[in-house]
Amino acid sequence: MKKSVFLLCIVLFQQAIGQENYPRDAFRSPLDIPLILAGTFGELRSNHFHSGIDIKTQQREGLPVYAIADGTVTRIKVSHWGYGKALYIAHPNGYTSVYAHLQKFSPEIEAFVKEAQYRNRSYEIEVFPEYGQLKVITDSLVAYTGNTGGSSGPHLHFEIRSSLSERPTNPLLYGLDVRDATNPTLEALYAYPLSADAVVNRSEERVQLSLNRQADGSYLSSEVKATGTIGFGISAYDRQDLAANQNGLYELEQKVNGRVISAFDFDSFSFGETRLINTLIDYEYLSKYRRRIQRCFKVNGNDLSIYKELENDGKLTVLPGMNYTVEITLKDLAGNSTRVIIPVQGNREEPEQKKQIVKTAHYISSGKPNNFDLGKVKLFFPPDTFYEDFYIDLRSDKDTVTVHNNSVPVHKNFTITFDTEGYEEAFLKSAFIARLDERMRPDFMKTYKRGNTFSTRTRSLGTYTLARDTVPPVIRPKNFKSKQWLTNYRYLSLLISDDLSGIASYEATLNGEWILMEYEPKNNTITYNFDDKILDKKQCDLKVVVTDNVGNSTTFTSSFFRS
Template sequence: MKVQKLIILLLFSALFLSSTAQVFTPKNYPQGYFIWPVIAKVAIVANFGELRPNHYHMGLDCRTDQRENITVVAAADGYIAKVKIEPSGFGRCIYINHPNGLTTLYAHLNDFYPALENYITQQQYQLKSWKVFLDIPPTLFVVKKGQFIAYSGTTGGSQGPHTHFEIRDTKTDKVLNPLLFGLPINDNIPPDILRLAVYDRNTSTYEQSAKFYPIKKVNGIYVTTPANIIFNSDKVSFAITAYDRYTGSTNQNGIYEAILYDQEKAVAGFQMDSISYDETRYINAHIDYKLRSTGGPFVQHLSRLPGYTKGIYKEVTGDGVINLDNDVTHAIKIEVKDTKGNTSFLKFGIKKAFGNVHAYKANPIAVYQPNEFQPGFINIFENDQVSLHMPEISLYDSIRFKYNEIIPARGYPIYQIHNTTVPLQTKFTLKIKNTSTSNPDKMVMHRFANGKDDYAKATNETDWYKASFREFGNFQLLEDLEPPVIRAVAFKEGMKLSQLSRLVFVISDNTEELVDFNAMLDGQWLRFSNDKGRTFIYKMDEHCPPGKHELKIN
């Protein structure tokens, strides 16, 4: 018995002495073409591909010394092609097209440089809209590498002062990893691997909880405890928690690449090289969403879920799901890299348990189960009170659909549509029957779960009220009879404004469904900025000259 153990361990070790395969094609992006876009110490808060709620982080968050109004410069020669201004997302944002077919993006900005700021203001007044997304003629704002283009800020969805920087393919708009372009980020630290999760892939990932195994580092290699895992299934997949750090930084940033090897052969992996915005929500299939949504850590799958049709995965000799054969210990290696090539390895063996295990059984006759929803199919649930229609690209893995109806003490019935631990790629349509309202044009559908509320206008279709959502939860019809509330900050009607530099209004609404904001001064549209939330600000300028004025807001 001792001899047998020795042979297994020697074989297991030998499998990892061979060189690793090249799974992903090396990138040939121009090096040194772009300079650092902010006049501050070169450092980042977040990198490309980092894991965020419902999306990958699509660029670099460049530090600005925890301050606003740091100079932002053009990363290379080109021309300003677009400007976007919105209350969420990027906030105030500039796109620069470059001669090499790439576009750089700079977001969460404050004021643009004067010529551009004046042009944008003119366009906003012409369009009578503060929120704009403008295409700009190529010859209008030509810029040189290092030229001042804006001040940094914290506009839009920013949680603190920084500049978000992206590099895109101009033709496809696909976002490329900026760290592959030779930007001056110093990194000689390999990624850290924190945990390993193992899944029984005879069952939906949403119908189970992963089995976690402790990890420790031995002689520079991560290993599991125990070194050889006995698992109660003949079909498994793996996921990891890992992060990368840069030299001189304590930030836990996202990893660049992970590859799964079985018996020395590369099976599958993922790489954060490029991501399109139309596929960024697929992050919810890349992570263990159920675990994360219940307060757990980010865990990244090394295999593609059935409904993950696009994205970052590459399959080499398989899809990342390992079939465990009788009496065979599979030597597994997981290789994790950063963009500088620093590499960490996690190694372990895994074997199917003896006796009764969860095994896959082929069913020659597919039998439809009314409560079983599958990815890749249109899924429908209907009764006398609700009608649910889910497009075929909604689900990433199968679910046993759950439904319940609650009659509250007050208000219309509440319908529990599955649960929030299952993510969706696209919106579903929900119809709720209601024949008792006297205000059919005021109906709103309210979704609530885990302290979060969403509202959508409910369209009347012969006593059925229809709305679309992208998350499961509890749903209830409401009658929205209350108009938004407008509150002036630090001034009131009849007040002399000569001592004020700006006017500020805060808008609130009982359903959070604020469609539009318009201000008219003496019958003329007046530009209020809306850089954050529901605060609207007008900075005094020539559009409000001295004298008595009438301001109307709707």
């Protein structure tokens, strides 16, 4: 009953405030230190937009994390990767706050999590407490900052979402104080010929434009001589005052002769559309040069909801003899801005650089299913795996297949199937499908074995092969030795590793009872906290079993003493 009333309040509240009204005094900061950001909302990441803000924690772990308002814990997730240890708190005003990469939870929440982990005999868990079971009030301690999961350094990943849709919104819209009087930085500007007859500065390919800084801080680009339909792209970033991090832009606006033809901002987006980042950026350029260009125009497959205004998909049709002034303004949420003016002259010129189209024996029709039989290897691409039609490069040699290259973005999983008939049983038992990295080293792919076939599903183009792993994992004690007295030790730690297919599972027992060992794959460490259980024996017999992804297993045993 209480939960139903709570949900009804959320609906009424969100209807009342409207989609674009964000309460600026409803939440406190999650930390009691000045907020300095390592990452901003909507920042361009690999295959996704950043869904929160990353708050620096003074290069250390263990800072107290506080509830930003009254609420109740609705979800707790503990993962080896991703968000690591993450906490979700629903608030009565219709929002949910998210705290991720945590070191540990507050004592009450930690006890709840540990009970679930021991009940499920698993470090990785996802639990949904009953509504009201774990209540919090404003300013109450809920966790401590850490570096768990996919974090590359200590920080707090913080989000504010709609409780109903789980759509994340920019936390800085709620009045959090971040010092920012710094204008966004424009690194580079590009022009794109888009129609079949388009030419820009005698080129049918992307062209980088030179930039001149003006006295007022704006930029003036070199003149563009063009014909046909063209578009522009920018490489840029934003900074706050107290950090050198190159963060993402908040807003972009493009005008032609004073009329807005495209504008988008990062107030909010849905997780379902986040992979469409690969239609906003020039993915091919990223794959070659490791730099992201944000397009000021829309291309096929771009169904992003971030656009506020859009005319002709943000493209400019240039007519011979006509002159145009294009103005692109980059903004941050604090109101700082950077502007670039691009003079465009309609001038029909013969191209010196022709558009390069490499034709192969295989062609992708993006809106249809595509099957390819390469003999020992078969490929299946569902409809809309790709955003555009193109010639795909497919090559197969014995137990290896090359599926194009990483210059084309992939939206959906496709399937690679190897025919394993004729291979020896001993080979197949320890074999798996691997993707070869740039140094031709094999990375394990989840492999489905059915009859005489191995298959995998992936969203990465590249070279795949059948690899074999016959070497079991390695287990080594990290902070103790056999037969050692560990009375004053707070924890027990071991190193586990596997050089090829990777760790699939691990399990530990102490005197025959299952114990929780926290796995940190970034440093290959599993750790047991002695506070978890009261040991009733002086001599403790430890057993750890680690299994890799093809079933090779190693068992480690040791004894120690504790009083």
